[in-house]
Amino acid sequence: MKNRALFGTKFAKGFGRAWLVGGFLFLYLPMVALMVFSFNHSRLASHWGGFSLEWYRKLADDTEIINGLWLSLKIAVTSATGSVILGTMAAFTLVKYKRFRGRTFFSGMVNAPLVMPEVIQGLSLLLMMVAIQRLVGFPERGFFTIWLGHLMIGMSYAAVVVQARLQDLNPQLEEAAMDLGARPWQVFRLVTFPMITQSLISAWLLTFSLSLDDVVSSAFLSGPGATTMPLVIFSRARLGLDPSVNAVATVMIVVVAFCVAAASIWVARAERRRAAEISAAQRDDS
Numbered sequence: 001m002k003n004r005a006l007f008g009t010k011f012a013k014g015f016g017r018a019w020l021v022g023g024f025l026f027l028y029l030p031m032v033a034l035m036v037f038s039f040n041h042s043r044l045a046s047h048w049g050g051f052s053l054e055w056y057r058k059l060a061d062d063t064e065i066i067n068g069l070w071l072s073l074k075i076a077v078t079s080a081t082g083s084v085i086l087g088t089m090a091a092f093t094l095v096k097y098k099r100f101r102g103r104t105f106f107s108g109m110v111n112a113p114l115v116m117p118e119v120i121q122g123l124s125l126l127l128m129m130v131a132i133q134r135l136v137g138f139p140e141r142g143f144f145t146i147w148l149g150h151l152m153i154g155m156s157y158a159a160v161v162v163q164a165r166l167q168d169l170n171p172q173l174e175e176a177a178m179d180l181g182a183r184p185w186q187v188f189r190l191v192t193f194p195m196i197t198q199s200l201i202s203a204w205l206l207t208f209s210l211s212l213d214d215v216v217s218s219a220f221l222s223g224p225g226a227t228t229m230p231l232v233i234f235s236r237a238r239l240g241l242d243p244s245v246n247a248v249a250t251v252m253i254v255v256v257a258f259c260v261a262a263a264s265i266w267v268a269r270a271e272r273r274r275a276a277e278i279s280a281a282q283r284d285d286s
Helices: 002-037 054-061 063-096 103-115 118-136 143-168 171-179 184-212 216-221 229-237 243-285
Strands: none
Touching (some): 063 143, 063 229, 143 184, 143 216, 171 184
């Protein structure tokens, strides 16, 4: 019986690891292949023509992709920042105020973009922007309208991430700070904010990624001279992708991976530092 139980345990561990490895290969192997073929001299993805940096040199001269990438980065950074700010405010409202008139409606509106089809959101925003433009002459479809659409979607994701963290916090820490004379803003700055920093970073990275690769809402809200990089790639895909697209995708993968790794290292160090401070405080109390 012991041998059978031991065999079952080993099999379960091995099977779980195999599933994990298979899942990672399914997710990341296509990106690895894309990065490899960005150095392919041949234009055909099915044929390896030798190592070459030709497509990176052509990428530097491709103003359409460069402008689209720059626009996408500006929208992603600004919309992610705005999403974290508004999402944090919404999360605080839902967590700190359990009862107020219209709370159910407010919660539903915060979470609606998570379940609403993106094509419906994009179309509704387009109709609203057209109606407003006819009345006041603003805004023209472009950076602002795309940013607004991404902000609406990203705010919901940021609110969910921050709300989950706030619900796990010990309210006695904030109460103790207020008993010691701290004002609400000081409680947030000195107590709450350091404890939710990790969730804020996670929410920012999530909303940044969602904005950077958005196609549907950007297609509805973009205008002349304001075409994001995903829209450029999507339009070229109908005529056959140029290998320079592989090059720009590789650049994006490297940049995003570097940002995620840097954020992870920073969060891990901050967590270890906070754990050490808590341990030191407990030793001093004892």
